[in-house]
Amino acid sequence: MHFAELLLRWYDQHARVLPWRGIHNAYHTWVSETMLQQTRVETVLAYFDRFIRRFPTVEALAAAPEDEVLKMWEGLGYYRRARNLHKGAQQVVAEHGGVIPSDVKELLKISGIGEYTAGAIASIAYDQAVPAVDGNVIRVVSRVKGIRENVGIPSVKRRIAQEAAALVPQSRPGDFNQAMMDLGATICVPGTPSCERCPVSALCDAYREGDAEDIPELPRKNPPRVIDYDLCLIFNGDRVLMRQRTETMLQGLWVYPMVEDHHTVKQLPALVKRKIGLPVTDIQTAGEAKHIFTHQVWQMKLYIMHTTAEAPAGWRFVTMEEMQQLTIPTAVKKAKEVVLNYE
Numbered sequence: 001m002h003f004a005e006l007l008l009r010w011y012d013q014h015a016r017v018l019p020w021r022g023i024h025n026a027y028h029t030w031v032s033e034t035m036l037q038q039t040r041v042e043t044v045l046a047y048f049d050r051f052i053r054r055f056p057t058v059e060a061l062a063a064a065p066e067d068e069v070l071k072m073w074e075g076l077g078y079y080r081r082a083r084n085l086h087k088g089a090q091q092v093v094a095e096h097g098g099v100i101p102s103d104v105k106e107l108l109k110i111s112g113i114g115e116y117t118a119g120a121i122a123s124i125a126y127d128q129a130v131p132a133v134d135g136n137v138i139r140v141v142s143r144v145k146g147i148r149e150n151v152g153i154p155s156v157k158r159r160i161a162q163e164a165a166a167l168v169p170q171s172r173p174g175d176f177n178q179a180m181m182d183l184g185a186t187i188c189v190p191g192t193p194s195c196e197r198c199p200v201s202a203l204c205d206a207y208r209e210g211d212a213e214d215i216p217e218l219p220r221k222n223p224p225r226v227i228d229y230d231l232c233l234i235f236n237g238d239r240v241l242m243r244q245r246t247e248t249m250l251q252g253l254w255v256y257p258m259v260e261d262h263h264t265v266k267q268l269p270a271l272v273k274r275k276i277g278l279p280v281t282d283i284q285t286a287g288e289a290k291h292i293f294t295h296q297v298w299q300m301k302l303y304i305m306h307t308t309a310e311a312p313a314g315w316r317f318v319t320m321e322e323m324q325q326l327t328i329p330t331a332v333k334k335a336k337e338v339v340l341n342y343e
């Protein structure tokens with residue numbers, strides 16, 4: 001029996017039941033696949049329903065203000081995905097009359113749609129026999145085909161993409177791609193796979209050779225940069241100082257002032273005056289927090305301080321009610337809790 005037949009037979013019995021499955025809706029596929037990048041299925045489940053209820057169509061998403069889109073994404077992380085999805089929806093409305101294209105080449109021109117998402121939309125929503133190659137599929141294909149070179153090498157990547165494309169059947173390509181994702185997520189997992197339960201073990205090179213644990217050879221990652229910050233919760237009466245980030249990382253999200261490195265309580269007033277332009281008094285420590293991003297680790301010491309001055313340019317004093325409406329990154333969630341619990 002062929003690879004696709006074996007895999008689809010397994011999928012018919014074991015497919016994970018997910019709300020974005022079983023319907024041909026390119027918008028749902030786009031939203032779910034965007035959310036699933038770097039986020040676990042269990043987490044996405046709650047967000048997907050809420051997001052689709054709030055923005056039921058690509059037109060509704062395109063018409064929404066960015067702040068609202070970010071708010072619906074709050075806690076999912078990697079906010080660039082949400083901003084690109086939003087931009088992409090506007091592009092679909094402006095350039096395609098609100099109809100998401102079915103052709104991979106056209107899909108790739110849309111903001112936020114890369115090779116993987118294009119393949120997922122074309123195959124799942126439009127039944128096109130194209131692959132959708134993500135990390136799971138790279139792992140499955142390199143094991144099945146016995147590709148033992150480092151998958152970070154461009155020529156190896158191309159070979160995996162070709163092998164993946166050759167496996168996709170003409171009939172049920174969308175189910176096939178989802179079956180590959182499920183296989184990679186539940187059986188052909190990183191480290192030690194459960195080959196004894198695998199529907200395609202008879203066709204798997206790594207299984208025959210007994211070296212699945214060593215495949216794929218992954219590109220070496222640089223360790224994340226550890227940055228120390230003093231996070232300053234500056235109160236003016238019952239309002240707290242915040243700003244909306246313009247930097248690429250966490251763009252559009254609201255944060256409190258942060259100064260790099262750790263300092264003593266004595267050093268902070270002069271530093272805050274110099275960096276933020278505010279005179280502050282009554283500094284108290286308010287605990288510590290740590291947040292791990294892909295490329296950075298923030299080690300934060302939290303301080304509460306007070307001022308009677310107005311907010312400097314680019315900053316705003318917000319009330320607690322206003323703060324609840326803003327999209328605040330998980331990285332500074334602890335700081336938000338400190339503010340909310342401060343009497």
Ligand code: SF4
Nearest residue numbers: 188195198201204212
């Ligand atoms: S036999 Fe093992 S290594 Fe091969 S595809 Fe199945 S789970 Fe992965």
